[in-house]
Amino acid sequence: MNTETMTVDAPKASSPGMQKNRPIEEIKSVVIRFVGDSGDGMQLTGNEFSKAVARAGHDFATHPDYPSEIRAPTGTLFGVSGYQIQFSSGQVFTSGDTPDVLVAMNPAALKTNLSDVKHGGMIIANSGAFNKVNLEKAGYQSNPLEDGTLTDFRLYSIDISEFTTQALKDTGIAKKEIGRCKNYYALGLMLCLYSRPLESEEENIRAKFAKKPEIAEANVIALRAGYAYAESTEMFVSTYQVRAADIPPGRYRSITGNHAAALGFAAASELANVPLFLGSYPITPATDILQELSALKHFNITTFQAEDEIAGICSAIGAAYGGVLGLTTTSGPGMALKTEALGLAVMLELPLVITNVQRGGPSTGLPTKVEQSDLLQAVYGRNGECPIPVIAARSPADCFECAIEAFRIAVKYMTPVIFLSDGGIGNAAEPWRIPDPATLPRLDVKFRTDPEGFQPYARDANLARAWVRPGTPGMEHRVGGLEKNYLTGNISHDPINHERMVAVRAAKVAGVAEDIPPLTVEGPDSGDLLIVGWGSTYGSIVQAREAAVLAGKSVAHVHLRHLNPLPDDLGEIMSRYKAVLVPELNLGQLSKLLRERYLRDVIVMSKMQGKMFKVSEIHDRILELC
Amino acid sequence: MNQMTEIKPLTRKDFESDQDVRWCPGCGDYALLAQVQKLLPTLGIPRENFAFISGIGCSSRFPYYMETYGMHSIHGRAPAIASGLKLARPDLSVWVVSGDGDSLAIGGNHFIHAMRRNIGLKMILLNNRIYGLTKGQYSPTSEFGKKTKTTPLGSIDRPFSPVSVALGAGATFVARTVDSDHPHLLETLKRAAEHPGTAFVEVLQNCVVFNDGAYNALSDRESRADARILLEHGKPMRFGKDGNKGIRMRGFEPEVVTVGENGVTEADLMVHDETAANGGLAFFLSQFAAPLPVPLGVFRAVDSPVYETLNQQLAADARAHKGQGALDKLFNSGDTWTID
Numbered sequence: 001m002n003t004e005t006m007t008v009d010a011p012k013a014s015s016p017g018m019q020k021n022r023p024i025e026e027i028k029s030v031v032i033r034f035v036g037d038s039g040d041g042m043q044l045t046g047n048e049f050s051k052a053v054a055r056a057g058h059d060f061a062t063h064p065d066y067p068s069e070i071r072a073p074t075g076t077l078f079g080v081s082g083y084q085i086q087f088s089s090g091q092v093f094t095s096g097d098t099p100d101v102l103v104a105m106n107p108a109a110l111k112t113n114l115s116d117v118k119h120g121g122m123i124i125a126n127s128g129a130f131n132k133v134n135l136e137k138a139g140y141q142s143n144p145l146e147d148g149t150l151t152d153f154r155l156y157s158i159d160i161s162e163f164t165t166q167a168l169k170d171t172g173i174a175k176k177e178i179g180r181c182k183n184y185y186a187l188g189l190m191l192c193l194y195s196r197p198l199e200s201e202e203e204n205i206r207a208k209f210a211k212k213p214e215i216a217e218a219n220v221i222a223l224r225a226g227y228a229y230a231e232s233t234e235m236f237v238s239t240y241q242v243r244a245a246d247i248p249p250g251r252y253r254s255i256t257g258n259h260a261a262a263l264g265f266a267a268a269s270e271l272a273n274v275p276l277f278l279g280s281y282p283i284t285p286a287t288d289i290l291q292e293l294s295a296l297k298h299f300n301i302t303t304f305q306a307e308d309e310i311a312g313i314c315s316a317i318g319a320a321y322g323g324v325l326g327l328t329t330t331s332g333p334g335m336a337l338k339t340e341a342l343g344l345a346v347m348l349e350l351p352l353v354i355t356n357v358q359r360g361g362p363s364t365g366l367p368t369k370v371e372q373s374d375l376l377q378a379v380y381g382r383n384g385e386c387p388i389p390v391i392a393a394r395s396p397a398d399c400f401e402c403a404i405e406a407f408r409i410a411v412k413y414m415t416p417v418i419f420l421s422d423g424g425i426g427n428a429a430e431p432w433r434i435p436d437p438a439t440l441p442r443l444d445v446k447f448r449t450d451p452e453g454f455q456p457y458a459r460d461a462n463l464a465r466a467w468v469r470p471g472t473p474g475m476e477h478r479v480g481g482l483e484k485n486y487l488t489g490n491i492s493h494d495p496i497n498h499e500r501m502v503a504v505r506a507a508k509v510a511g512v513a514e515d516i517p518p519l520t521v522e523g524p525d526s527g528d529l530l531i532v533g534w535g536s537t538y539g540s541i542v543q544a545r546e547a548a549v550l551a552g553k554s555v556a557h558v559h560l561r562h563l564n565p566l567p568d569d570l571g572e573i574m575s576r577y578k579a580v581l582v583p584e585l586n587l588g589q590l591s592k593l594l595r596e597r598y599l600r601d602v603i604v605m606s607k608m609q610g611k612m613f614k615v616s617e618i619h620d621r622i623l624e625l626c
Numbered sequence: 627m628n629q630m631t632e633i634k635p636l637t638r639k640d641f642e643s644d645q646d647v648r649w650c651p652g653c654g655d656y657a658l659l660a661q662v663q664k665l666l667p668t669l670g671i672p673r674e675n676f677a678f679i680s681g682i683g684c685s686s687r688f689p690y691y692m693e694t695y696g697m698h699s700i701h702g703r704a705p706a707i708a709s710g711l712k713l714a715r716p717d718l719s720v721w722v723v724s725g726d727g728d729s730l731a732i733g734g735n736h737f738i739h740a741m742r743r744n745i746g747l748k749m750i751l752l753n754n755r756i757y758g759l760t761k762g763q764y765s766p767t768s769e770f771g772k773k774t775k776t777t778p779l780g781s782i783d784r785p786f787s788p789v790s791v792a793l794g795a796g797a798t799f800v801a802r803t804v805d806s807d808h809p810h811l812l813e814t815l816k817r818a819a820e821h822p823g824t825a826f827v828e829v830l831q832n833c834v835v836f837n838d839g840a841y842n843a844l845s846d847r848e849s850r851a852d853a854r855i856l857l858e859h860g861k862p863m864r865f866g867k868d869g870n871k872g873i874r875m876r877g878f879e880p881e882v883v884t885v886g887e888n889g890v891t892e893a894d895l896m897v898h899d900e901t902a903a904n905g906g907l908a909f910f911l912s913q914f915a916a917p918l919p920v921p922l923g924v925f926r927a928v929d930s931p932v933y934e935t936l937n938q939q940l941a942a943d944a945r946a947h948k949g950q951g952a953l954d955k956l957f958n959s960g961d962t963w964t965i966d
Contacts, residue, residue, distance in 0.1 A: 051961050054961070054963055055961070055963050057963065057965055204961075244965075247965055248965070249964075249965050249966055250964070250965060251958065251962055251963070251964050251965075252962060252963050252964070252965060253957075253958075253960055253961060253962045253963070254960075254961065263956065263957065266951070266953065266956060267953055270951075270953050275714070277710060277713065277714050279706075279710055296951060296956070297940055297941045297944035297945075298941070298944040298945045298947070298948040298949065298950060298951040299950075299951030299956075300951075301951075302713055302714065302937065302941070304709070304710065304713060306706065306709075306739075307706075307735050307736065307739035308735055310703060310706065310736075311703070311706035311709070311735070311736055311739070314699070314700075314703040314706035314707045314710065314736075315706050315707065315709050315710030315713070316710055317699075317707055317710065318679070318697075318706070318707035318708055318709065318710030318711035318712075318714070319710040319711060319713065319714035320710075321677075321697060321707070321711055322710070322711045322714035322715035322718070323714070323715070324714045324715075326710070340700055341700060341703065343700075344699060344700050348697070434957045434958055434962065435957065436954070437953035437954050437957065469715075470674065470675070470677045470695035470711075470715065470718055471674050471675050471695075471715065471717060471718060472674055473672065473673075473674045474674070475674070476673065476674055476693055476694050476695050476696075477695065477696075478643070478689050478690050478692075478695075478696040478697065478698065479696075479697050479698075480689070480690075480697055480698030480699065481682075481698065481699060481700055482698065490645060490690075491645075491690065
């Protein structure tokens, strides 16, 4: 699908990546996976490569895949860390199903990733690491670089370890430090192979290692050595060029989902002109949001690394009571711990945003892997009738908009809102078209200051009660977790009052549906199949559907941001198709919600491997169904 | 609204809410409520700037009876909620009212971290050494061997001393008082209110229904002089009906001595120092057990940077260094590129 190639004549020289006497193959898109030990710096290499790709104007999507151990024993299968990127001259929605190129820094990395590589794809292996010890650790009886294992691939066996050592032998830096430079050698090699210039990368290195100039120099030398090797060696028959993508004009940056969420929360605070308070406890894969916001103290942002998950949300509730935007961020197990406090926030009717960057569960589960299995927890997982609006982001950049949307709902309806992201988009990057802050809609926040006729639980047309900042004279009042009187908020055990309060809390959250814009359906208005998706499955579904349409299939796609309440128009849309397919990284949680709400069957497509759907998996399922 | 700012002095009546107080008749919590309502009008803080946060338990009904801002939250979490509130709103006077189960069992983690951070919270722990609201189970402060509904054969749990826990967690102000001695209670609360960081006050409180008489020795006017020692900064540690008993150190062990007997003079007695940089003395006092008297008063009151002040300073420094945050600059930071 993404590997149509054509050979073009050597183009005009435009970069140091220009090859002498060597053809440049122009390709539409390419998927590259960098794999090595978790100490080999593969995340850095991948990240830097993605920046180079971004600067060239490509659309791209990345997928970092790393173990939950910080630095597992070297050379082991479980210590392999990877970073995959797809970049293209067209639109990119996923990091790609099958790598066209695998850069393997040791035998374990090759062993754990080989089965994913495209048949006939390119393998660049650091032969220096394929020694007896490492081969044994990876469970190889003989050296796969030499025994014919890789005959179906284009193998480039390069002693990156040795060449890096050679290049740095005169620098005087320690042997251990030299060992750490080989990822830059590999990066240099790949930059040359994909016709990217070195200068910006050298700037990045010098900025990154500003405090250790000798290390910066060593890395620059390694980078150049890798580049020079690729340029001069006879080994590579051709180098490759991907044309810039046809994407809307504007200023872009590469952004991960967690970073985009942090920017969105900062924006929500500015747009509301209300300070932001984040109470949080570090947990993979959500920690980045806490880290990003902690660096923004020059905004009206306070971050509080609490003693535990419960204190994270409780401090945010206290802050919200004080009249600021309360936020807490977490992942699955932390979400479980916050459950009781979520109920309190529902009773208090204060604005609060809870971000769950979902990971594999249950319990500690798969901390660094993607899953969408906390949806029912978000919608239902509390004691009592405890409704909370739930929204989910579809891509890294979409986290920015969802962060703002979550607070918009929270302040308008005086309610906690759960924002679901996941490990797949939280750490993955894609280009983000930088918005002009002046064009972002303001968040309308009004604090009540008029004590005349004030009742703490009196409601407006949206059924929201007033937000009153402590410190406002004449409006002293008490709130709490006990059931409260419909108007005064005082404790009430009256049976009819309780029923009325349960109903009004439910009606308030159901009313959020009025704010949901009409759904966008990609594809035919009616037909054989509608795919209903939510969250990070977006990219895979889009590409799978497009391929199916090219194959003549009548298939449409609608992707949900709002999961509680569901959009009002979804039922009618579903009714126009013969079948509904719901791909989810769980056992069918949205499917359950849809069946319950619309009393029609849907086809569950489930995957529970800690991995995103491959485009081909969804595509194949579509072809089976229509 | 009335903009005439002729400030009428507040009275305790101003702090009484319209809610019926629902504690058992004779409960020690009434004493705290009365003394707090007496204290607050004297602090020079507008009524609307007080917020009372509580957890769950008999004592945690406290905010409902105060005509201030308040929140009756969930079990054990009041310190965390109050921390968020105080950080978001350093201008408020934030009080936490809690019990022995709320603070030291389910909320133990929040309790110790509030103590260590030194956020400007006034934290009152009503210690009745029993679970009242659930009708009589033992608590983390119940005595070893105590028979309750869940320890019919006697408790095998060793109890916490709340003052020791607070000191061990690094609290900068720690005091103990008793519900029955209203002037001492009021004075102790006043000292807590004046402390800029976290101020912790343990109130020994009688539960008339499930643990009646737990502090009889301290409330009985005849016996209390011998059962308690009132800590006074810079003063020798004397107590007793006639004021002639005292605490003397023998090695690392305290002993009760009588001034004027066996050659003991006042110069032999320990002298209380609540400001000692080393918390050892305060902790030592917090471990007093019979036959030593129960220390009441301020164990420790030391100056230490206050969390919310440091937090505001960090923000001010960041603004001085980077300028007030602007979204446009933030969005466009890092590696950007332009597509024409």
